[in-house]
Amino acid sequence: MSDFSGAQETERWLWPLFATALFLLFWRYAVIWTGTRVFPSPFEVRLGLAQLVEGGVLWRDIVDSIRRVAIGYFAAVGFGIPLGLLLGWYPSLNQIVNPVVQILRPISPIAWIPVAIILFGVGDHAAVFLVFLGAFFPIVVTCVDSVSNVPLIYRRAGSNFGLTGPQLLARVVFPAALPQILVGLRIALGIGWLVVVAGEMIAVDSGLGFLIIDSRNSGKRYDLVVGAMLLIGVIGLILDVLFRRLETIKRIRWGFRNEP
Amino acid sequence: MSSSASARAVTAAEPPMPGLPIKLRTENVGMAFLRDDKTLPVLENINLEVGNGEFVCLLGPSGCGKSTLLSAMAGFLRPTSGAILIDGEIVRGADPRRIFVFQERGVFPWLTVEGNIGFGLRKLPAKERAERVGHYIQMVGLEGFEKSYPHELSGGMKQRVEVARALAVNPDVMFLDEPFGALDSITRMVMRIELLRIWQAERKTILFVTHDIDEAVQLADRVVVMSARPGRIQQIVSIDIPHPRDISSPRYLELRDGILSQIGLAHRL
Amino acid sequence: MKSHTWLKPAIFILVLLGVWQLVVFLHPQQLLPGPWKTALGIVDLFPRGLIVKYIVASVFRVTWGFSLAVLVAVPLGLVVGWYRRAEMALNPILQILRPISPLAWIPIAILWFGVGDLAAIFLIFVGCFLPMLLTVINAVQSVPAVYINAGRNFGLGPVPLMRKILFPAIIPRLMTGLRITLGIAWLVVVAAEMIAVNSGLGFLIVDARNAGNRYDLVVAGMVIIGVVGLLLDNWVRSLERSHALCWGFEEKQ
CATH class of the missing domain: 3.40.50.300 (P-loop containing nucleotide triphosphate hydrolases)
Known part of the structure; x- marks a missing residue:
């Protein structure tokens, strides 16, 4: 750490810029050398994106994707946290339910698409349902884990002050588990964002995922494909960064320090 | 040489200090x-x-x-x-009525010093609670740290918070489990005196x-x-x-x- | 005593199946099959050998994509995690690539590799590589400085230091990362097979739906996916418990 502590401030900007520039250059010359007619250069991607912005379609696609994620994700949070806390609180109940969760969890949300379409038809509801499925199981599993990881010492201290049942859960176990739960919620948001794009490629006809598949199918517009991918990356990154802000709240920050 | 004689070796349950009524008794506990x-x-x-x-x-x-x-x-x-x-x-x-004091690990990291000390007082009206908390903060010498979180305190200060949290509910009995074990030797002496x-x-x-x-x-x-x-x-x-x-x-x-x-x-x- | 532990979950599963059957029974015009028809669907897949063929096809793709991703990501992660400048330089690109759904790569995968196994393997590689790389970088950076100083103290240069200190030190977190990544690979292969190839469990689902609305086979496919995924997960967990690797897991009693 000490070897470049003096230069750290500038290096923080310099190295990423350098690497990104190198990456773009490599991309550009790779396109030129391979002589591909289909795969776009960075410059073409930029033109394609500009074209989409002018057309006004892009904004609608972004809003559609985010709306689907928001609804599905909040539904998953709303059902997943209470269920997870309940299962973490009553280990005997968890033993009963856990095998079902473990079987459902490895099923790709995408594999639910035929079922989602039967239940909800092609459209928003199907995509929202997929996001819900993708986020729900990780949230439940994290809650169960983080509740059972709460040190015995905190539970004892809480019950020593006369807390029982729901009070102990609300005033001791939940705050003690919160940092770990938040990490799980952030990961689940990331999964929701992965799933919505995939879902839109199949089950609906708007959104960034649809933009990708549509750009390819109608005229091999690979500049738009790559442009949409970059947008998906940037928006996902922004969601992640916003969520990380929560982790700096004082009541929670203790859980994110490195030392024991 | 004279040690065992002078330490008044006692075998069975010796009665407590004379004149004190019995508070706690264990009977053949295994x-x-x-x-x-x-x-x-x-x-x-x-x-x-x-x-x-x-x-x-x-x-x-x-x-x-x-x-x-x-x-x-x-x-x-x-x-x-x-x-x-x-x-x-x-x-x-x-x-x-009987509070257990862990090593400083028992302090709740998500509550401030005030919140920790007032933890057992949730049934009191806010004003009375604030007075009690203030009294015990003063008693353990943590004035000025009311709004601090445990991760901002030293080990000795966290230990004081735990003792104050226990005292605040006015228990009859306090159980202390190696409460000063994790402190440095100087702080440990100070804590014993307190x-x-x-x-x-x-x-x-x-x-x-x-x-x-x-x-x-x-x-x-x-x-x-x-x-x-x-x-x-x-x-x-x-x-x-x-x-x-x-x-x-x-x-x-x-x-x-x-x-x-x-x-x-x-x-x- | 032993039978007691699985008895209650088994009853719970039976109750759920009963509710499912009842709901289907109350809505006869519904396309979705009940558990009975699903079971028949699974049985239906056996004689034609399809079930084995499809499971093997999916597992084959996962094995290749996953192994390639691990083989590239672990050494790269060790290096990038060790040199902080490299981590700083690559971080923005990694962070932007990470939220992109592996499925969004499908057009590119097909463009580069055509429709077939290679495209699916590429998609799994893409899905596994970034999580694995980030896990390793993270793990390397949280190796206690004491270990590294001890290694330096014994005069180890960068390469032996990575081999003898960093790598063993990150194994516990690496194992957890491997398990999670294998889970991702299993999620991705199914999705990829629904679009980019014409065999495998994901293809089974899409094909059963498109060719004649055989929803019993759709749900049968989902059940098989769940079971195989669970088996994979248990297999890696048992590796985590094996003695040579488990020093990091002993703290929890």
Whole structure:
């Protein structure tokens, strides 16, 4: 750490810029050398994106994707946290339910698409349902884990002050588990964002995922494909960064320090 | 040479300091844990009487079951055999009238100093609660840190928060499980002095677990020396030196050496 | 005593199946099959050998994509995690690539590799590589400085230091990362097979739906996916418990 502590401030900007520039250059010359007619250069991607912005379609696609994620994700949070806390609180109940969760969890949300379409038809509801499925199981599993990881010492201290049942859960176990739960919620948001794009490629006809598949199918517009991918990356990154802000709240920050 | 005689070796449950009504009594308490389908005896035949307002130290090597005994007294564990009685009633669970002080690890990291100390006072009206919290913050010397979170405090300060949190609910009995074990030696001395000051002001019954012989002799009215595997009471030593104790007085050294040789150690390195 | 532990979960599963059957029974015009028809669907897949063929096809793709990703990501992660400048330089690119659904790469995968196994393997590689790389970088950076100083103290240069200190030190977290990544690979292969190839469990689902609305086979496919995924997960967990690797897992009693 000490070897470049003096230069750290500038290096923080310099190295990423350098690497990104190198990456773009490599991309550009790779396109030129391979002589591909289909795969776009960075410059073409930029033109394609500009074209989409002018057309006004892009904004609608972004809003559609985010709306689907928001609804599905909040539904998953709303059902997943209470269920997870309940299962973490009553280990005997968890033993009963856990095998079902473990079987459902490895099923790709995408594999639910035929079922989602039967239940909800092609459209928003199907995509929202997929996001819900993708986020729900990780949230439940994290809650169960983080509740059972709460040190015995905190539970004892809480019950020593006369807390029982729901009070102990609300005033001791939940705050003690919160940092770990938040990490799980952030990961689940990331999964929701992965799933919505995939879902839109199949089950609906708007959104960034649809933009990708549509750009390819109608005229091999690979500049738009790559442009949409970059947008998906940037928006996902922004969601992640916003969520990380929560982790700096004082009541929670203790859980994110490195030392024991 | 004279150590065992002068330390007034006592075999069975010696009655507490004369004139004190019995607060806590253990009757033939035994504990055993199941490990790999084998029962592992941890405590055997613990008979002990503690008077109201008495300061008793449980002293023994690590693994002698002293912390287990303390947890059972606080109601976190059930004895496998025998019974623990407080005020003549069998202990059946944790109770706010008797508070357990962990090492500073028991402080809730998601609450401020104020929030921690007021944790057991949620039934009081806000104004009264604030007064009580303020009083105990002052008593343990944490003025100015009311809004701080535990991760911003030193180990000694966290320990004070825990003691204040326990005192704030005005318990009859306090159980302290090696409360100063994680502190540096200077802070540890300061904390002992403060604990004695608070004990003399509030006259709680205190059961204090330690593996530090000096700590036990400096603090306690009586020291319960325990042996390991399974944990038994080996001897109960009354410390008949008035506070404040002169830790270089002949009597102090005599009592300490007596306990040292009881444990099987010479008092010379 | 042993039977007791699985008895209650088994009853719970039976109750759920009963509710499912009841719901289907109350809505006879519904396309979705009940558990009975699903079971028949699974049985239906056996004689034609399809079930074995499809499971093997999916597992084959996962094995290749996953192994390639691990083989590239672990050494790269060790290096990038060790040199902080490299981590700083690559971080923005990694962070932007990470939220892109592996499925969004499908057009590119097909463009580069055509429709077939290679495209699916590429998609799994893409899905596994970034999580694995980030796990390793993270793990390397949280190796206690004491270990590294001890290694330096014994005069180890950068390469032996990575081999003898960093790598063993990150194994516990690496194992957890491997398990999670294998889970991702299993999620991705199913999705990829629904679009980019014409065999495998994901293809089974899409094909059963498109060719004649055989929803019993759709749900049968989902059940098989769940079971195989669970088996994979258990297999890696048992590796985590094996003695040579488990020093990091012993703290929890």
